[in-house]
Amino acid sequence: MLTERQLLLLQLLVNDYIISAEPVGSRSISKREDVHYSPATIRNDLADLEEMGYLEKTHLSSGRVPSEKGYRFYVDHLLSPEILSQNELGTIREAFRRKFSETDDLIHVTARVLSEFTNYTAIMLGPELLDMRLKHLELVKLSESQGVMIIVTDTGHVENRTVSFPELIKAEDVEKIINILNDKLNMVPLYQLQARLDTEVRAVLKKNIADYQRVMALLKDGLSISDPNRIFYSGKSNILEQPEFRDINKVIALLNVFESNDLVRELMDMPSGGLHIRIGRENKLNGIEDCSLITTTYSAGDDHLGTVAVIGPKRMAYPRVVTMIDLIAKLLTKSLSKEKSE
Amino acid sequence: MLTERQLLLLQLLVNDYIISAEPVGSRSISKREDVHYSPATIRNDLADLEEMGYLEKTHLSSGRVPSEKGYRFYVDHLLSPEILSQNELGTIREAFRRKFSETDDLIHVTARVLSEFTNYTAIMLGPELLDMRLKHLELVKLSESQGVMIIVTDTGHVENRTVSFPELIKAEDVEKIINILNDKLNMVPLYQLQARLDTEVRAVLKKNIADYQRVMALLKDGLSISDPNRIFYSGKSNILEQPEFRDINKVIALLNVFESNDLVRELMDMPSGGLHIRIGRENKLNGIEDCSLITTTYSAGDDHLGTVAVIGPKRMAYPRVVTMIDLIAKLLTKSLSKEKSE
DNA sequence: GTTAGCACTCTCGATCACTGAGTGCTAAAT
């Protein structure tokens, strides 16, 4: 168990280190106004904390730096969210007040605000596409042989894919097909589309459409939703201003992670909704051992949850980021639900 | 005027420097098998080339490095495109052979191939949205008050935006409106949509729809195309492996440029189609004084031109990149036109 | 339990000498 004083010292040390990025020594802690222990006393406690694994030294006679265990303890027990100034709060609220013509737009703005107010990198992950339901289908012919299949989901998300038309299909037939589909597949979850095509649509098509087998092929093709949800970033270069990223190789490793959507999706995959903090190696992913990730979820109507995250160095301003990401996820949720029901 | 030997030396020196990234000395040039001049002779010529502004020294007694003027001369007069191995050619062709469900997909793959085979960063800029023509409009109601407006262009590009519905508008009315719009606005360039709404649609709506003023407001809103064309990147981290980017500040400057779509669009704006090479400061943009940019255009049917670019250090493997970007732009054009007319 | 004092460790920056690569210039060779 940690003594009161040790708790205090750990907290002060982490706070200090977050700001300075330099190993913190006993003397500099003891100089603070709110501390009236001598350097020697502090040294003893720091030595204990180090022995217990909460602190580390960069070399034999340096000041201390929090270990991952230390950060973990800090965020679990010593973290008090930062209170934002009225000023900042106002600016952020203002950013969400304007009208957004596209959902993508709103997501972009959210990412930008988050990265600008934290000075780290913001990552936005849309809700799982496959969980959405079909609201409307449309098939537009572009030329004799090519067309676009458009899928609108219940959240207002729009997917599109190019399809090649069987030759000589008639315009009325296209209309008929679309009507059948919209009738039969309304509000079906996207991941079931393929299956329902066989069970519910095939028979009707057979009855109504001449060349129904080719049409089925076209539909199968057009309704294959493999496309994963999109990922947006903002402030990628912010993280580079952190002193821990003066080493180019770390930068390369990090940017490589960002370039792989799969990795990022894996990285942001959390066991439940709400706020999560992953520190350093707790992220099971090469290249970001020196980063911390804070995620939370936002909702895009009903139970469609998206994820918003901030990634920065382990030495992250946790109090501020926690407050910020929480606020911004709530504002985003509000904006999205307003769009739906206003 | 440059002598034969000077031309040769300039070419050899640039080629050498492109590979080694180190200042090139007279001795190392003279050691090549295809050169039989002594270091002293070469030194004299290099001194002349330097005097004429084609070469520079990093310090008084260092080897030479090409100046921007030197690179310019090199690409204008000494550049012979690299011939790709059958092997590489095959792999690249193969990548374009598979089926793409979305145009975006194809663009992504193009960017990836280009960055992987050049080891620099690829940038893809879609055709100007505003030049496209309206092929099909759709208005989908999501809830009582919200809907999605979908715009399909003649190239198969799909745009969408959320709109708020006037209360109590009837489903048949929505259908009527859409029919009118599709009738009146077919093949109108997107940049004219707003204007045509007033001149051609207003009167018809007035006759047919009860609450026509509110509907007009909705349409005005939904048809405002301000959204600029999208930009894709691939291999952002490749460029960081170049020794000239060991300085973090250059990296930050470059990534900042990448984060601003406006800047990148400005950067890639060329006076004409076809291949362009911009070296260093020829790019009028802070942050990329040390980069070269090679762009060319691809076509997405008719006269919709998009731009594809490779950005790397001034010391770029020009012969290879020129060959590569040319090949890939052609393959992309072919894939896009195949999609339309196959 | 807390603090003062002291010897010890390690980093960082400055200085210095040395090496190697490269140049410019002059005079000899072709």
Added chain:
DNA sequence: ATTTAGCACTCAGTGATCGAGAGTGCTAAC
């Protein structure tokens, strides 16, 4: 008239050395 050999000179980079400064651990006194 070119081309080349020879030589003195310049400069970046490396490694060794040194002192200052910050910090620690330990012991003994408060």
